[in-house]
Amino acid sequence: GAGVSQSPSNKVTEKGKDVELRCDPISGHTALYWYRQSLGQGLEFLIYFQGNSAPDKSGLPSDRFSAERTGGSVSTLTIQRTQQEDSAVYLCASSLTQAQPQHFGDGTRLSIL
Amino acid sequence: GIQVEQSPPDLILQEGANSTLRCNFSDSVNNLQWFHQNPWGQLINLFYIPSGTKQNGRLSATTVATERYSLLYISSSQTTDSGVYFCGPMDSNYQLIWGAGTKLIIKP
Known part of the structure; x- marks a missing residue:
């Protein structure tokens, strides 16, 4: 696609529910990144994919968070048993290769009630 | 790990003014990007600048990797530059x- 696409744009859910966030990167981009941004804060790195593999999962905050990427394209970030502190904007970025500029989607704003 | 310090943390200007934003980093880096996050939360890639100077309209950036800093210049500011x-x-x-x-x- 022309840009990085994320869905849903907004998600409101109850504490304890599972959520899935989707990222469709720019066509041909092999590297894909997930970040989290809490209100008024900078970006927090979560996970990075090169193709379908995730060489760096160091940023995932707990074992409730997981991510996968299939076909070297679309990625899904899953949060199980959501907590209120999971409320944030989740941003996805992609780049042609790891060393190239990262381009961001508009994010998913997640609110946990 | 690398520490990054940006200054100033806040800047309020009148339309038409020029500004310089600074980024210091604590160790050698492979590359550097500048981003603008607008009031709606969208992150826009401004520059990909490992060294030297690049210009794009009213914006320009300079990275001096050997001295571990980068500068972003905004000239003739417009309200849409806020963020x-x-x-x-x-x-x-x-x-x-x-x-x-x-x-x-x-x-x-």
Whole structure:
């Protein structure tokens, strides 16, 4: 696609529910990144994919968070048993290769009630 | 790990003014990007600048990697320039290390 696409744009859910966030990167981009941004804060790195593999999962905050990427394209970030502190904007970025500029989607704003 | 410091943290200017935003980093980096996050939260890639100077309209950026800093210049500011400006040096694993940002407000 022309840009990085994320869905849903907004998600409101109850504490304890599972959520899935989707990222469709720019066509041909092999590297894909997930970040989290809490209100008024900078970006927090979560996970990075090169193709379908995730060489760096160091940023995932707990074992409730997981991510996968299939076909070297679309990625899904899953949060199980959501907590209120999971409320944030989740941003996805992609780049042609790891060393190239990262381009961001508009994010998913997640609110946990 | 690499530490990133951006200054000033906040900047309020009148429309038409010029400004310089600074990014210092604590170690050698592979590359560096500047981003603008607009008031709606969208992150726009401004520059990908490992060294030297680049210009794009009213914006330009300079990175002096040997001295571990980068500068973003905004000339003739417009209200649409408001938002937060982030610099992101890349470490040896090509991971972006995010600064805390400079919040810029341009008043009409």
